[in-house]
Amino acid sequence: MKIDLALEELHRSENDLAHELLQVSERHKVDHEIYHLGRDLARWSQRHVREIADVGKNYGLDLDPEPEDEAGLAERLREKGAELIGRRGNPALLLLRDLREIYMKASGVSVDWELLAQAAQGIKHTDLLDVTKRCHPDTLRQMRWANAKLKESATQILVT
Amino acid sequence: MTRKDRIAEPWGTRTPYGPGEEWPVRVDTHLDEGLAPEGVDRWVQTASILHSNGDALDIAVKDGRIAGVRGRAGDRVNHGRLGPKDLYGWQANNSADRLTKPLVREGGKLVETDWDTAMSRIVKRTNELLAEQGSSAIGFYTTGQLFAEEYYTLGVVAHGGLGTNHVDGNTRLCTATAAAALKESFGCDGQPGSYTDVDHADVIALYGHNMAETQTVLWARVLDRLAGANPPKIVCVDPRSTPVARAATVHLAPRPGTNVALMNGLLHEIIANGWVDSDYIEAHTVGYDELTMRVQEYPPDVVARICDVPEEKIRDAARIIGQAERLLSTVLQGFYQSNQATAASVQVNNINIIRGMLGKPGCGILQMNGQPTAQNTRECGGDGDLPGFRNWSNDEHVKDLARVWNVDPMEIPHYSPPTHVMQMMRYVEDGSIRMLWVSGTNPAVSLPELARVRSILEQDRLFLVVQDIFLSETAQLADVVLPAATWGEKTGTFTNVDRTVHLSEKAVDPPGEAKPDLDIFIDYARRLDLKDKDGGPLVKWHDPESAFEAWKECTRGRPCDYTGLSYGKLRGGSGIQWPCNEENPEGTERIYVDGKFWSRPEYCESYGRDLVTGAPLEPAEYKALNPEGKAVIKAAGYLPPHEVPSRDYPLQLTTGRTLYHFHTRTKTARAPELQAAAPEVWVEMSAADAEAYGIAEGDLAEITTPRGSVRAQVRISGIRDGVLFLPFHYGYWDNDGGHAPDGAGRAANELTITDWDAASKQPIFKTAAARLKKIASGDRPSSAPTTTGSAPVAPIGYETAGSHNAGVDEDVRTTSGGGTR
Structure with missing residues (x-):
């Protein structure tokens, strides 16, 4: 049985997604919806990290329930930087790149949840299946958000 | 006949009536x-034109000037009030400081010019930008x-002519959430209620809606029900002790930002x-599970803890609402401008x-509007949506609109939602x-966070055109100012x-060279030589009535169907509710009768x-969610606001309104009685907080948020x-004549946060965290x-009069004047 490996991978990929969302949020503080939603949606992944760590105990895993945190100071510096560069053209392209990255990472997480759900059904572990049912829809919403923001932003950024 | 000081008594004389009876005239x-x-x-x-209720009235003209007003007895909305x-x-129309000539910026200053010069500059800049960037x-x-005809023309010019997706109205600040909430639940904008529901309801629940101040005549209707036989019960959700709260059977005053938790508690x-x-x-329905x-x-x-509302009051309110036989629910800014607005x-x-x-008498929802013509901004495309409630993500709707406008569908931007104003500012x-x-x-x-705005x-690199009737704070920043005619x-x-449509006729000439907004937009289209796909003019109309006829065609078969209306039909009698068409020649009092909605995927x-x-x-x-066009029940969990109180x-x-002013007071401050009733900004706080801060009535305080401060x-x-609480009406034009504070700020929006509801973009x-000293x-x-809502808790030695x-x-x-319902 390799469920522990799948959980470890998901623990890593959710942490990574939360980190990415926070970083993007900070980089684009002047784009207020990106800033606020990035932080809101990072919290979903952080919650998933806790759930994964919790259910992981059943599979002999000792995963850190605390999401990896940003260094506070670096965060402030990046926010300040975002305010300063917010009036030049290039951050816009960076925004597309960042949203694309979120979309890709969330897609990866989504696939990981699917794999886990398939396994949970195979071995009839309802606790594990319940975790996937609680968390996976959030991941899909994170993906759709990134995709929608990409669509909404692309035209102005690319034709300007 | 009685004579009343309507500053002291805003709602006037009571005319009590019972359930199902006709509201007296x-x-x-x-x-x-x-003048007699x-x-x-x-x-x-x-x-x-100074609030959203749509009260019908006649303008008195004396010697070519507006000299007064009289309510129209036969109108369904106000029955004369x-x-x-x-x-x-x-009186603001007659102000000496109306804009009467176009202005252009020369050497950093705005100077008077003629229309040709002003419009040529706008057209030149437009063409340069189209060539350089698109x-x-x-x-x-x-x-x-503005009027429906004007929004429609602006929408055609912007969407069909220039092809820009950047169109919005200030309805984004007041009713974007009304539209969004209706779209979420019913797939479409349009009110599932009628003012006559007040006549029948046994419970009226007002959510963040200080009706007494925002729609005084509708509140008079409620007061008359309350004064009559078998009065309705009132449930009020508002953090302030408004006149509505004081009349309520149950008043819930939740912590700002917790509306979703409260609603979930009631549900x-x-x-x-x-x-x-x-x-x-x-x-x-779909989605109930x-x-x-x-x-x-x-x-x-749980809800009592989140909202800081007594548990028993939540149960009381839920019981009243839950046992209502005819429930009218109304919603306004306390929900629309707060955390999780749409949810x-x-x-x-x-x-x-x-x-x-x-869809039954007394059973309705009024997701209220904040402005007189906000509904038209939304219907006609003034808020960036496609006109006639067409769906920008439905290719067939875009094709249909292209047919109406006789342009190629590719000309109409529909690759993403329209750009809302906060994004435009970005x-x-x-x-x-x-x-x-x-x-x-x-x-x-x-707009929020004024220092940023x-x-x-x-910015010098922005070419700003402002079309207004006064030199507002915004107009002072413009490169070109166009003097407009008004109501x-x-x-x-x-x-x-x-959904009541009214005709508003010209009574007097505009001052100086001021022009109707419609004429300005049409002039712009002509000067740009905007064409349809056969080489004809894109804007095929030349005056209000021909514009209305064009708009009617655009609405044919859509929910807001105007095809049964005409200027002739609207003249003389009562306003008429859309949809008004062949099937409903006298309009439609209630929509969504028998659970029939406009929510089918293709419609x-x-x-x-x-x-x-x-x-x-x-x-x-x-x-997949709603194949058969039912009502969509959408659930939502509570999320705390992005800015919550902290140690600092x-x-x-x-922030909010007062009864006596409208928006940034450009008109109401120029009406002496209204200005005198609320002459200066104030801040409200509770007696307990005042005691804790050592503050007495009338003390000067400074309110500070991370964005700025106001005294x-x-x-x-x-x-x-x-x-x-701070009223948002007070800016700078009548302070020192400038556009920005000279020293301490007085505009509430110096303090507000740049953040919006992700669904409605309002x-x-x-909900901002603040400190006071x-x-x-x-x-x-x-x-x-x-x-009003700013009534003092203890006598202060004077009463507003x-x-x-x-x-x-x-x-x-x-007896009624006839034509009323």
């Missing part, structure tokens, strides 16, 4: 001092105070007690839906929008929240959005503890009105 008249009705030269038909802003506000460089920001009780219409839910699951997390004790407003819809209380900030045309609104005072609008000086139609205006992330649903998602900012700040005199009012004005002791009480010529004649009639 009371005709309100106010004329220039010394028989001395009036002409009476000219129109409706209110008028509110204080209508009774006194018309239409993405150009944005339009309009209002909720929890309604569902747990079985106060639902299971047959209706089964036959006409998810709602029942979601609200399980919100029993009253909270949708939960109000859910209550009426699961109780099966739609594009101006990053330099990708380089021309912004503002018509009839004042973003330099009304000013820094954006002041009473031009003809057009507009529609209120309960609906919107597929909806994720209430948290704001991501639009894809067509396939919506088809321990209080919560909310105001304190009014100790019935607001909940921990919350401050800015959040009602005393600056000086006062030598007199605050001048805030004593008649009008001057000697504030008298209004009220003629209560026992």
